[in-house]
Amino acid sequence: MHPILNFYWFELSSYTFFAASALIVVFAGSYLYALKQGFGRRDSLLMLIGMSFAVFIGARLFNILINFDWYYEDFSRIYALSASGFSLYGGALFAILIGVVISYWRGIPLYKFADTVIPFVGIGIAIMRVGCFLSGCCFGKETDLPWGVKFPTMSPAHIHQISGDLLGSVSVAPVHPTEIYELIASLIGVFLAFYLIKKNKPAGSASMAFIIWFSLFRWMNMYLRELPYPESVITYYYPSFYAVIILICGYLFIRTNRIISRCNDGKKIYTQ
Secondary structure: OOOEEEOOOOEEEHHHHHHHHHHHHHHHHHHHHHHHOOOOHHHHHHHHHHHHHHHHHHHHHHHHHHOHHHHHHOHHHHOOOOOOOOOHHHHHHHHHHHHHHHHHHHOOOHHHHHHHHHHHHHHHHHHHHHHHHHHOOOOEOEOOOOOOEOOOOOOHHHHHHHHHOHHHOOOOOOEOOHHHHHHHHHHHHHHHHHHHHHOOOOOOHHHHHHHHHHHHHHHHHHOOEOOOOOHHHHHHHHHHHHHHHHHHHHHHHHHHHHHHHHHHHHHHHHHO
16 A cells, blocks of 8 residues: 655655546547547547546546435535545446437447447556555455455554454454456456457447446455445445446347348358
8 A cells, every 4th residue: 555656856646646647548548549440530539538527527426426425424525536436337427428429429430439448448447446556445345365455554444444343453454455356357358358359349349348347347346345335325226237237238239249240141141
């Protein structure tokens, strides 16, 4: 854990540094790859700028929705730029919504652009999870597994353990490195997306496959994390939320590949 980075002439929180780095990598990587894929400069910039702003707005709004009591205690948390208070999927959903609007307005192939962006989104998630790990946020539940991580005394994980067991607060118990789990999962999703793109699968296949894989992982990883949300959100809301996303993306993935497969079969029959 290293929450503050010292750059000699100034200091910056690890979370802020890696969040900014992730945004730069996603934006620059997606833009250059979009140009390589044949998208125009103006269309690419419009999509990426609009979706970038949407990520932060949606992530905060979604977090307010599922953790309203925490914000009600202190309304200044709504506009605070701390390591907490952002929900990844809220940002992703709002970015998709803005992407749909811009693609319809500019006539941009949405599925193809999604496939162009999604590998770099995965890289960005991995970079952000480094910041989370160094900041000590998004930590997991206690574990006796050999790769369990012991955060420093009075770290967020230790404070949480103190609140649950005052008698056992002297020592810090190891916890699941859920930030590292998610980092690895996102990179697996990146390789999967690039593999499907390289295989010239139908537009949308790479992005849908990434979303299905990553949502399934997040669903499982959720039970290893210490989440600050009400029990009803953890027990009912999030599982239902992930299930709906997986089902919708799974349907779109299968439907898209079936349509292309039938078209290809029809062409083969015709040429024969």
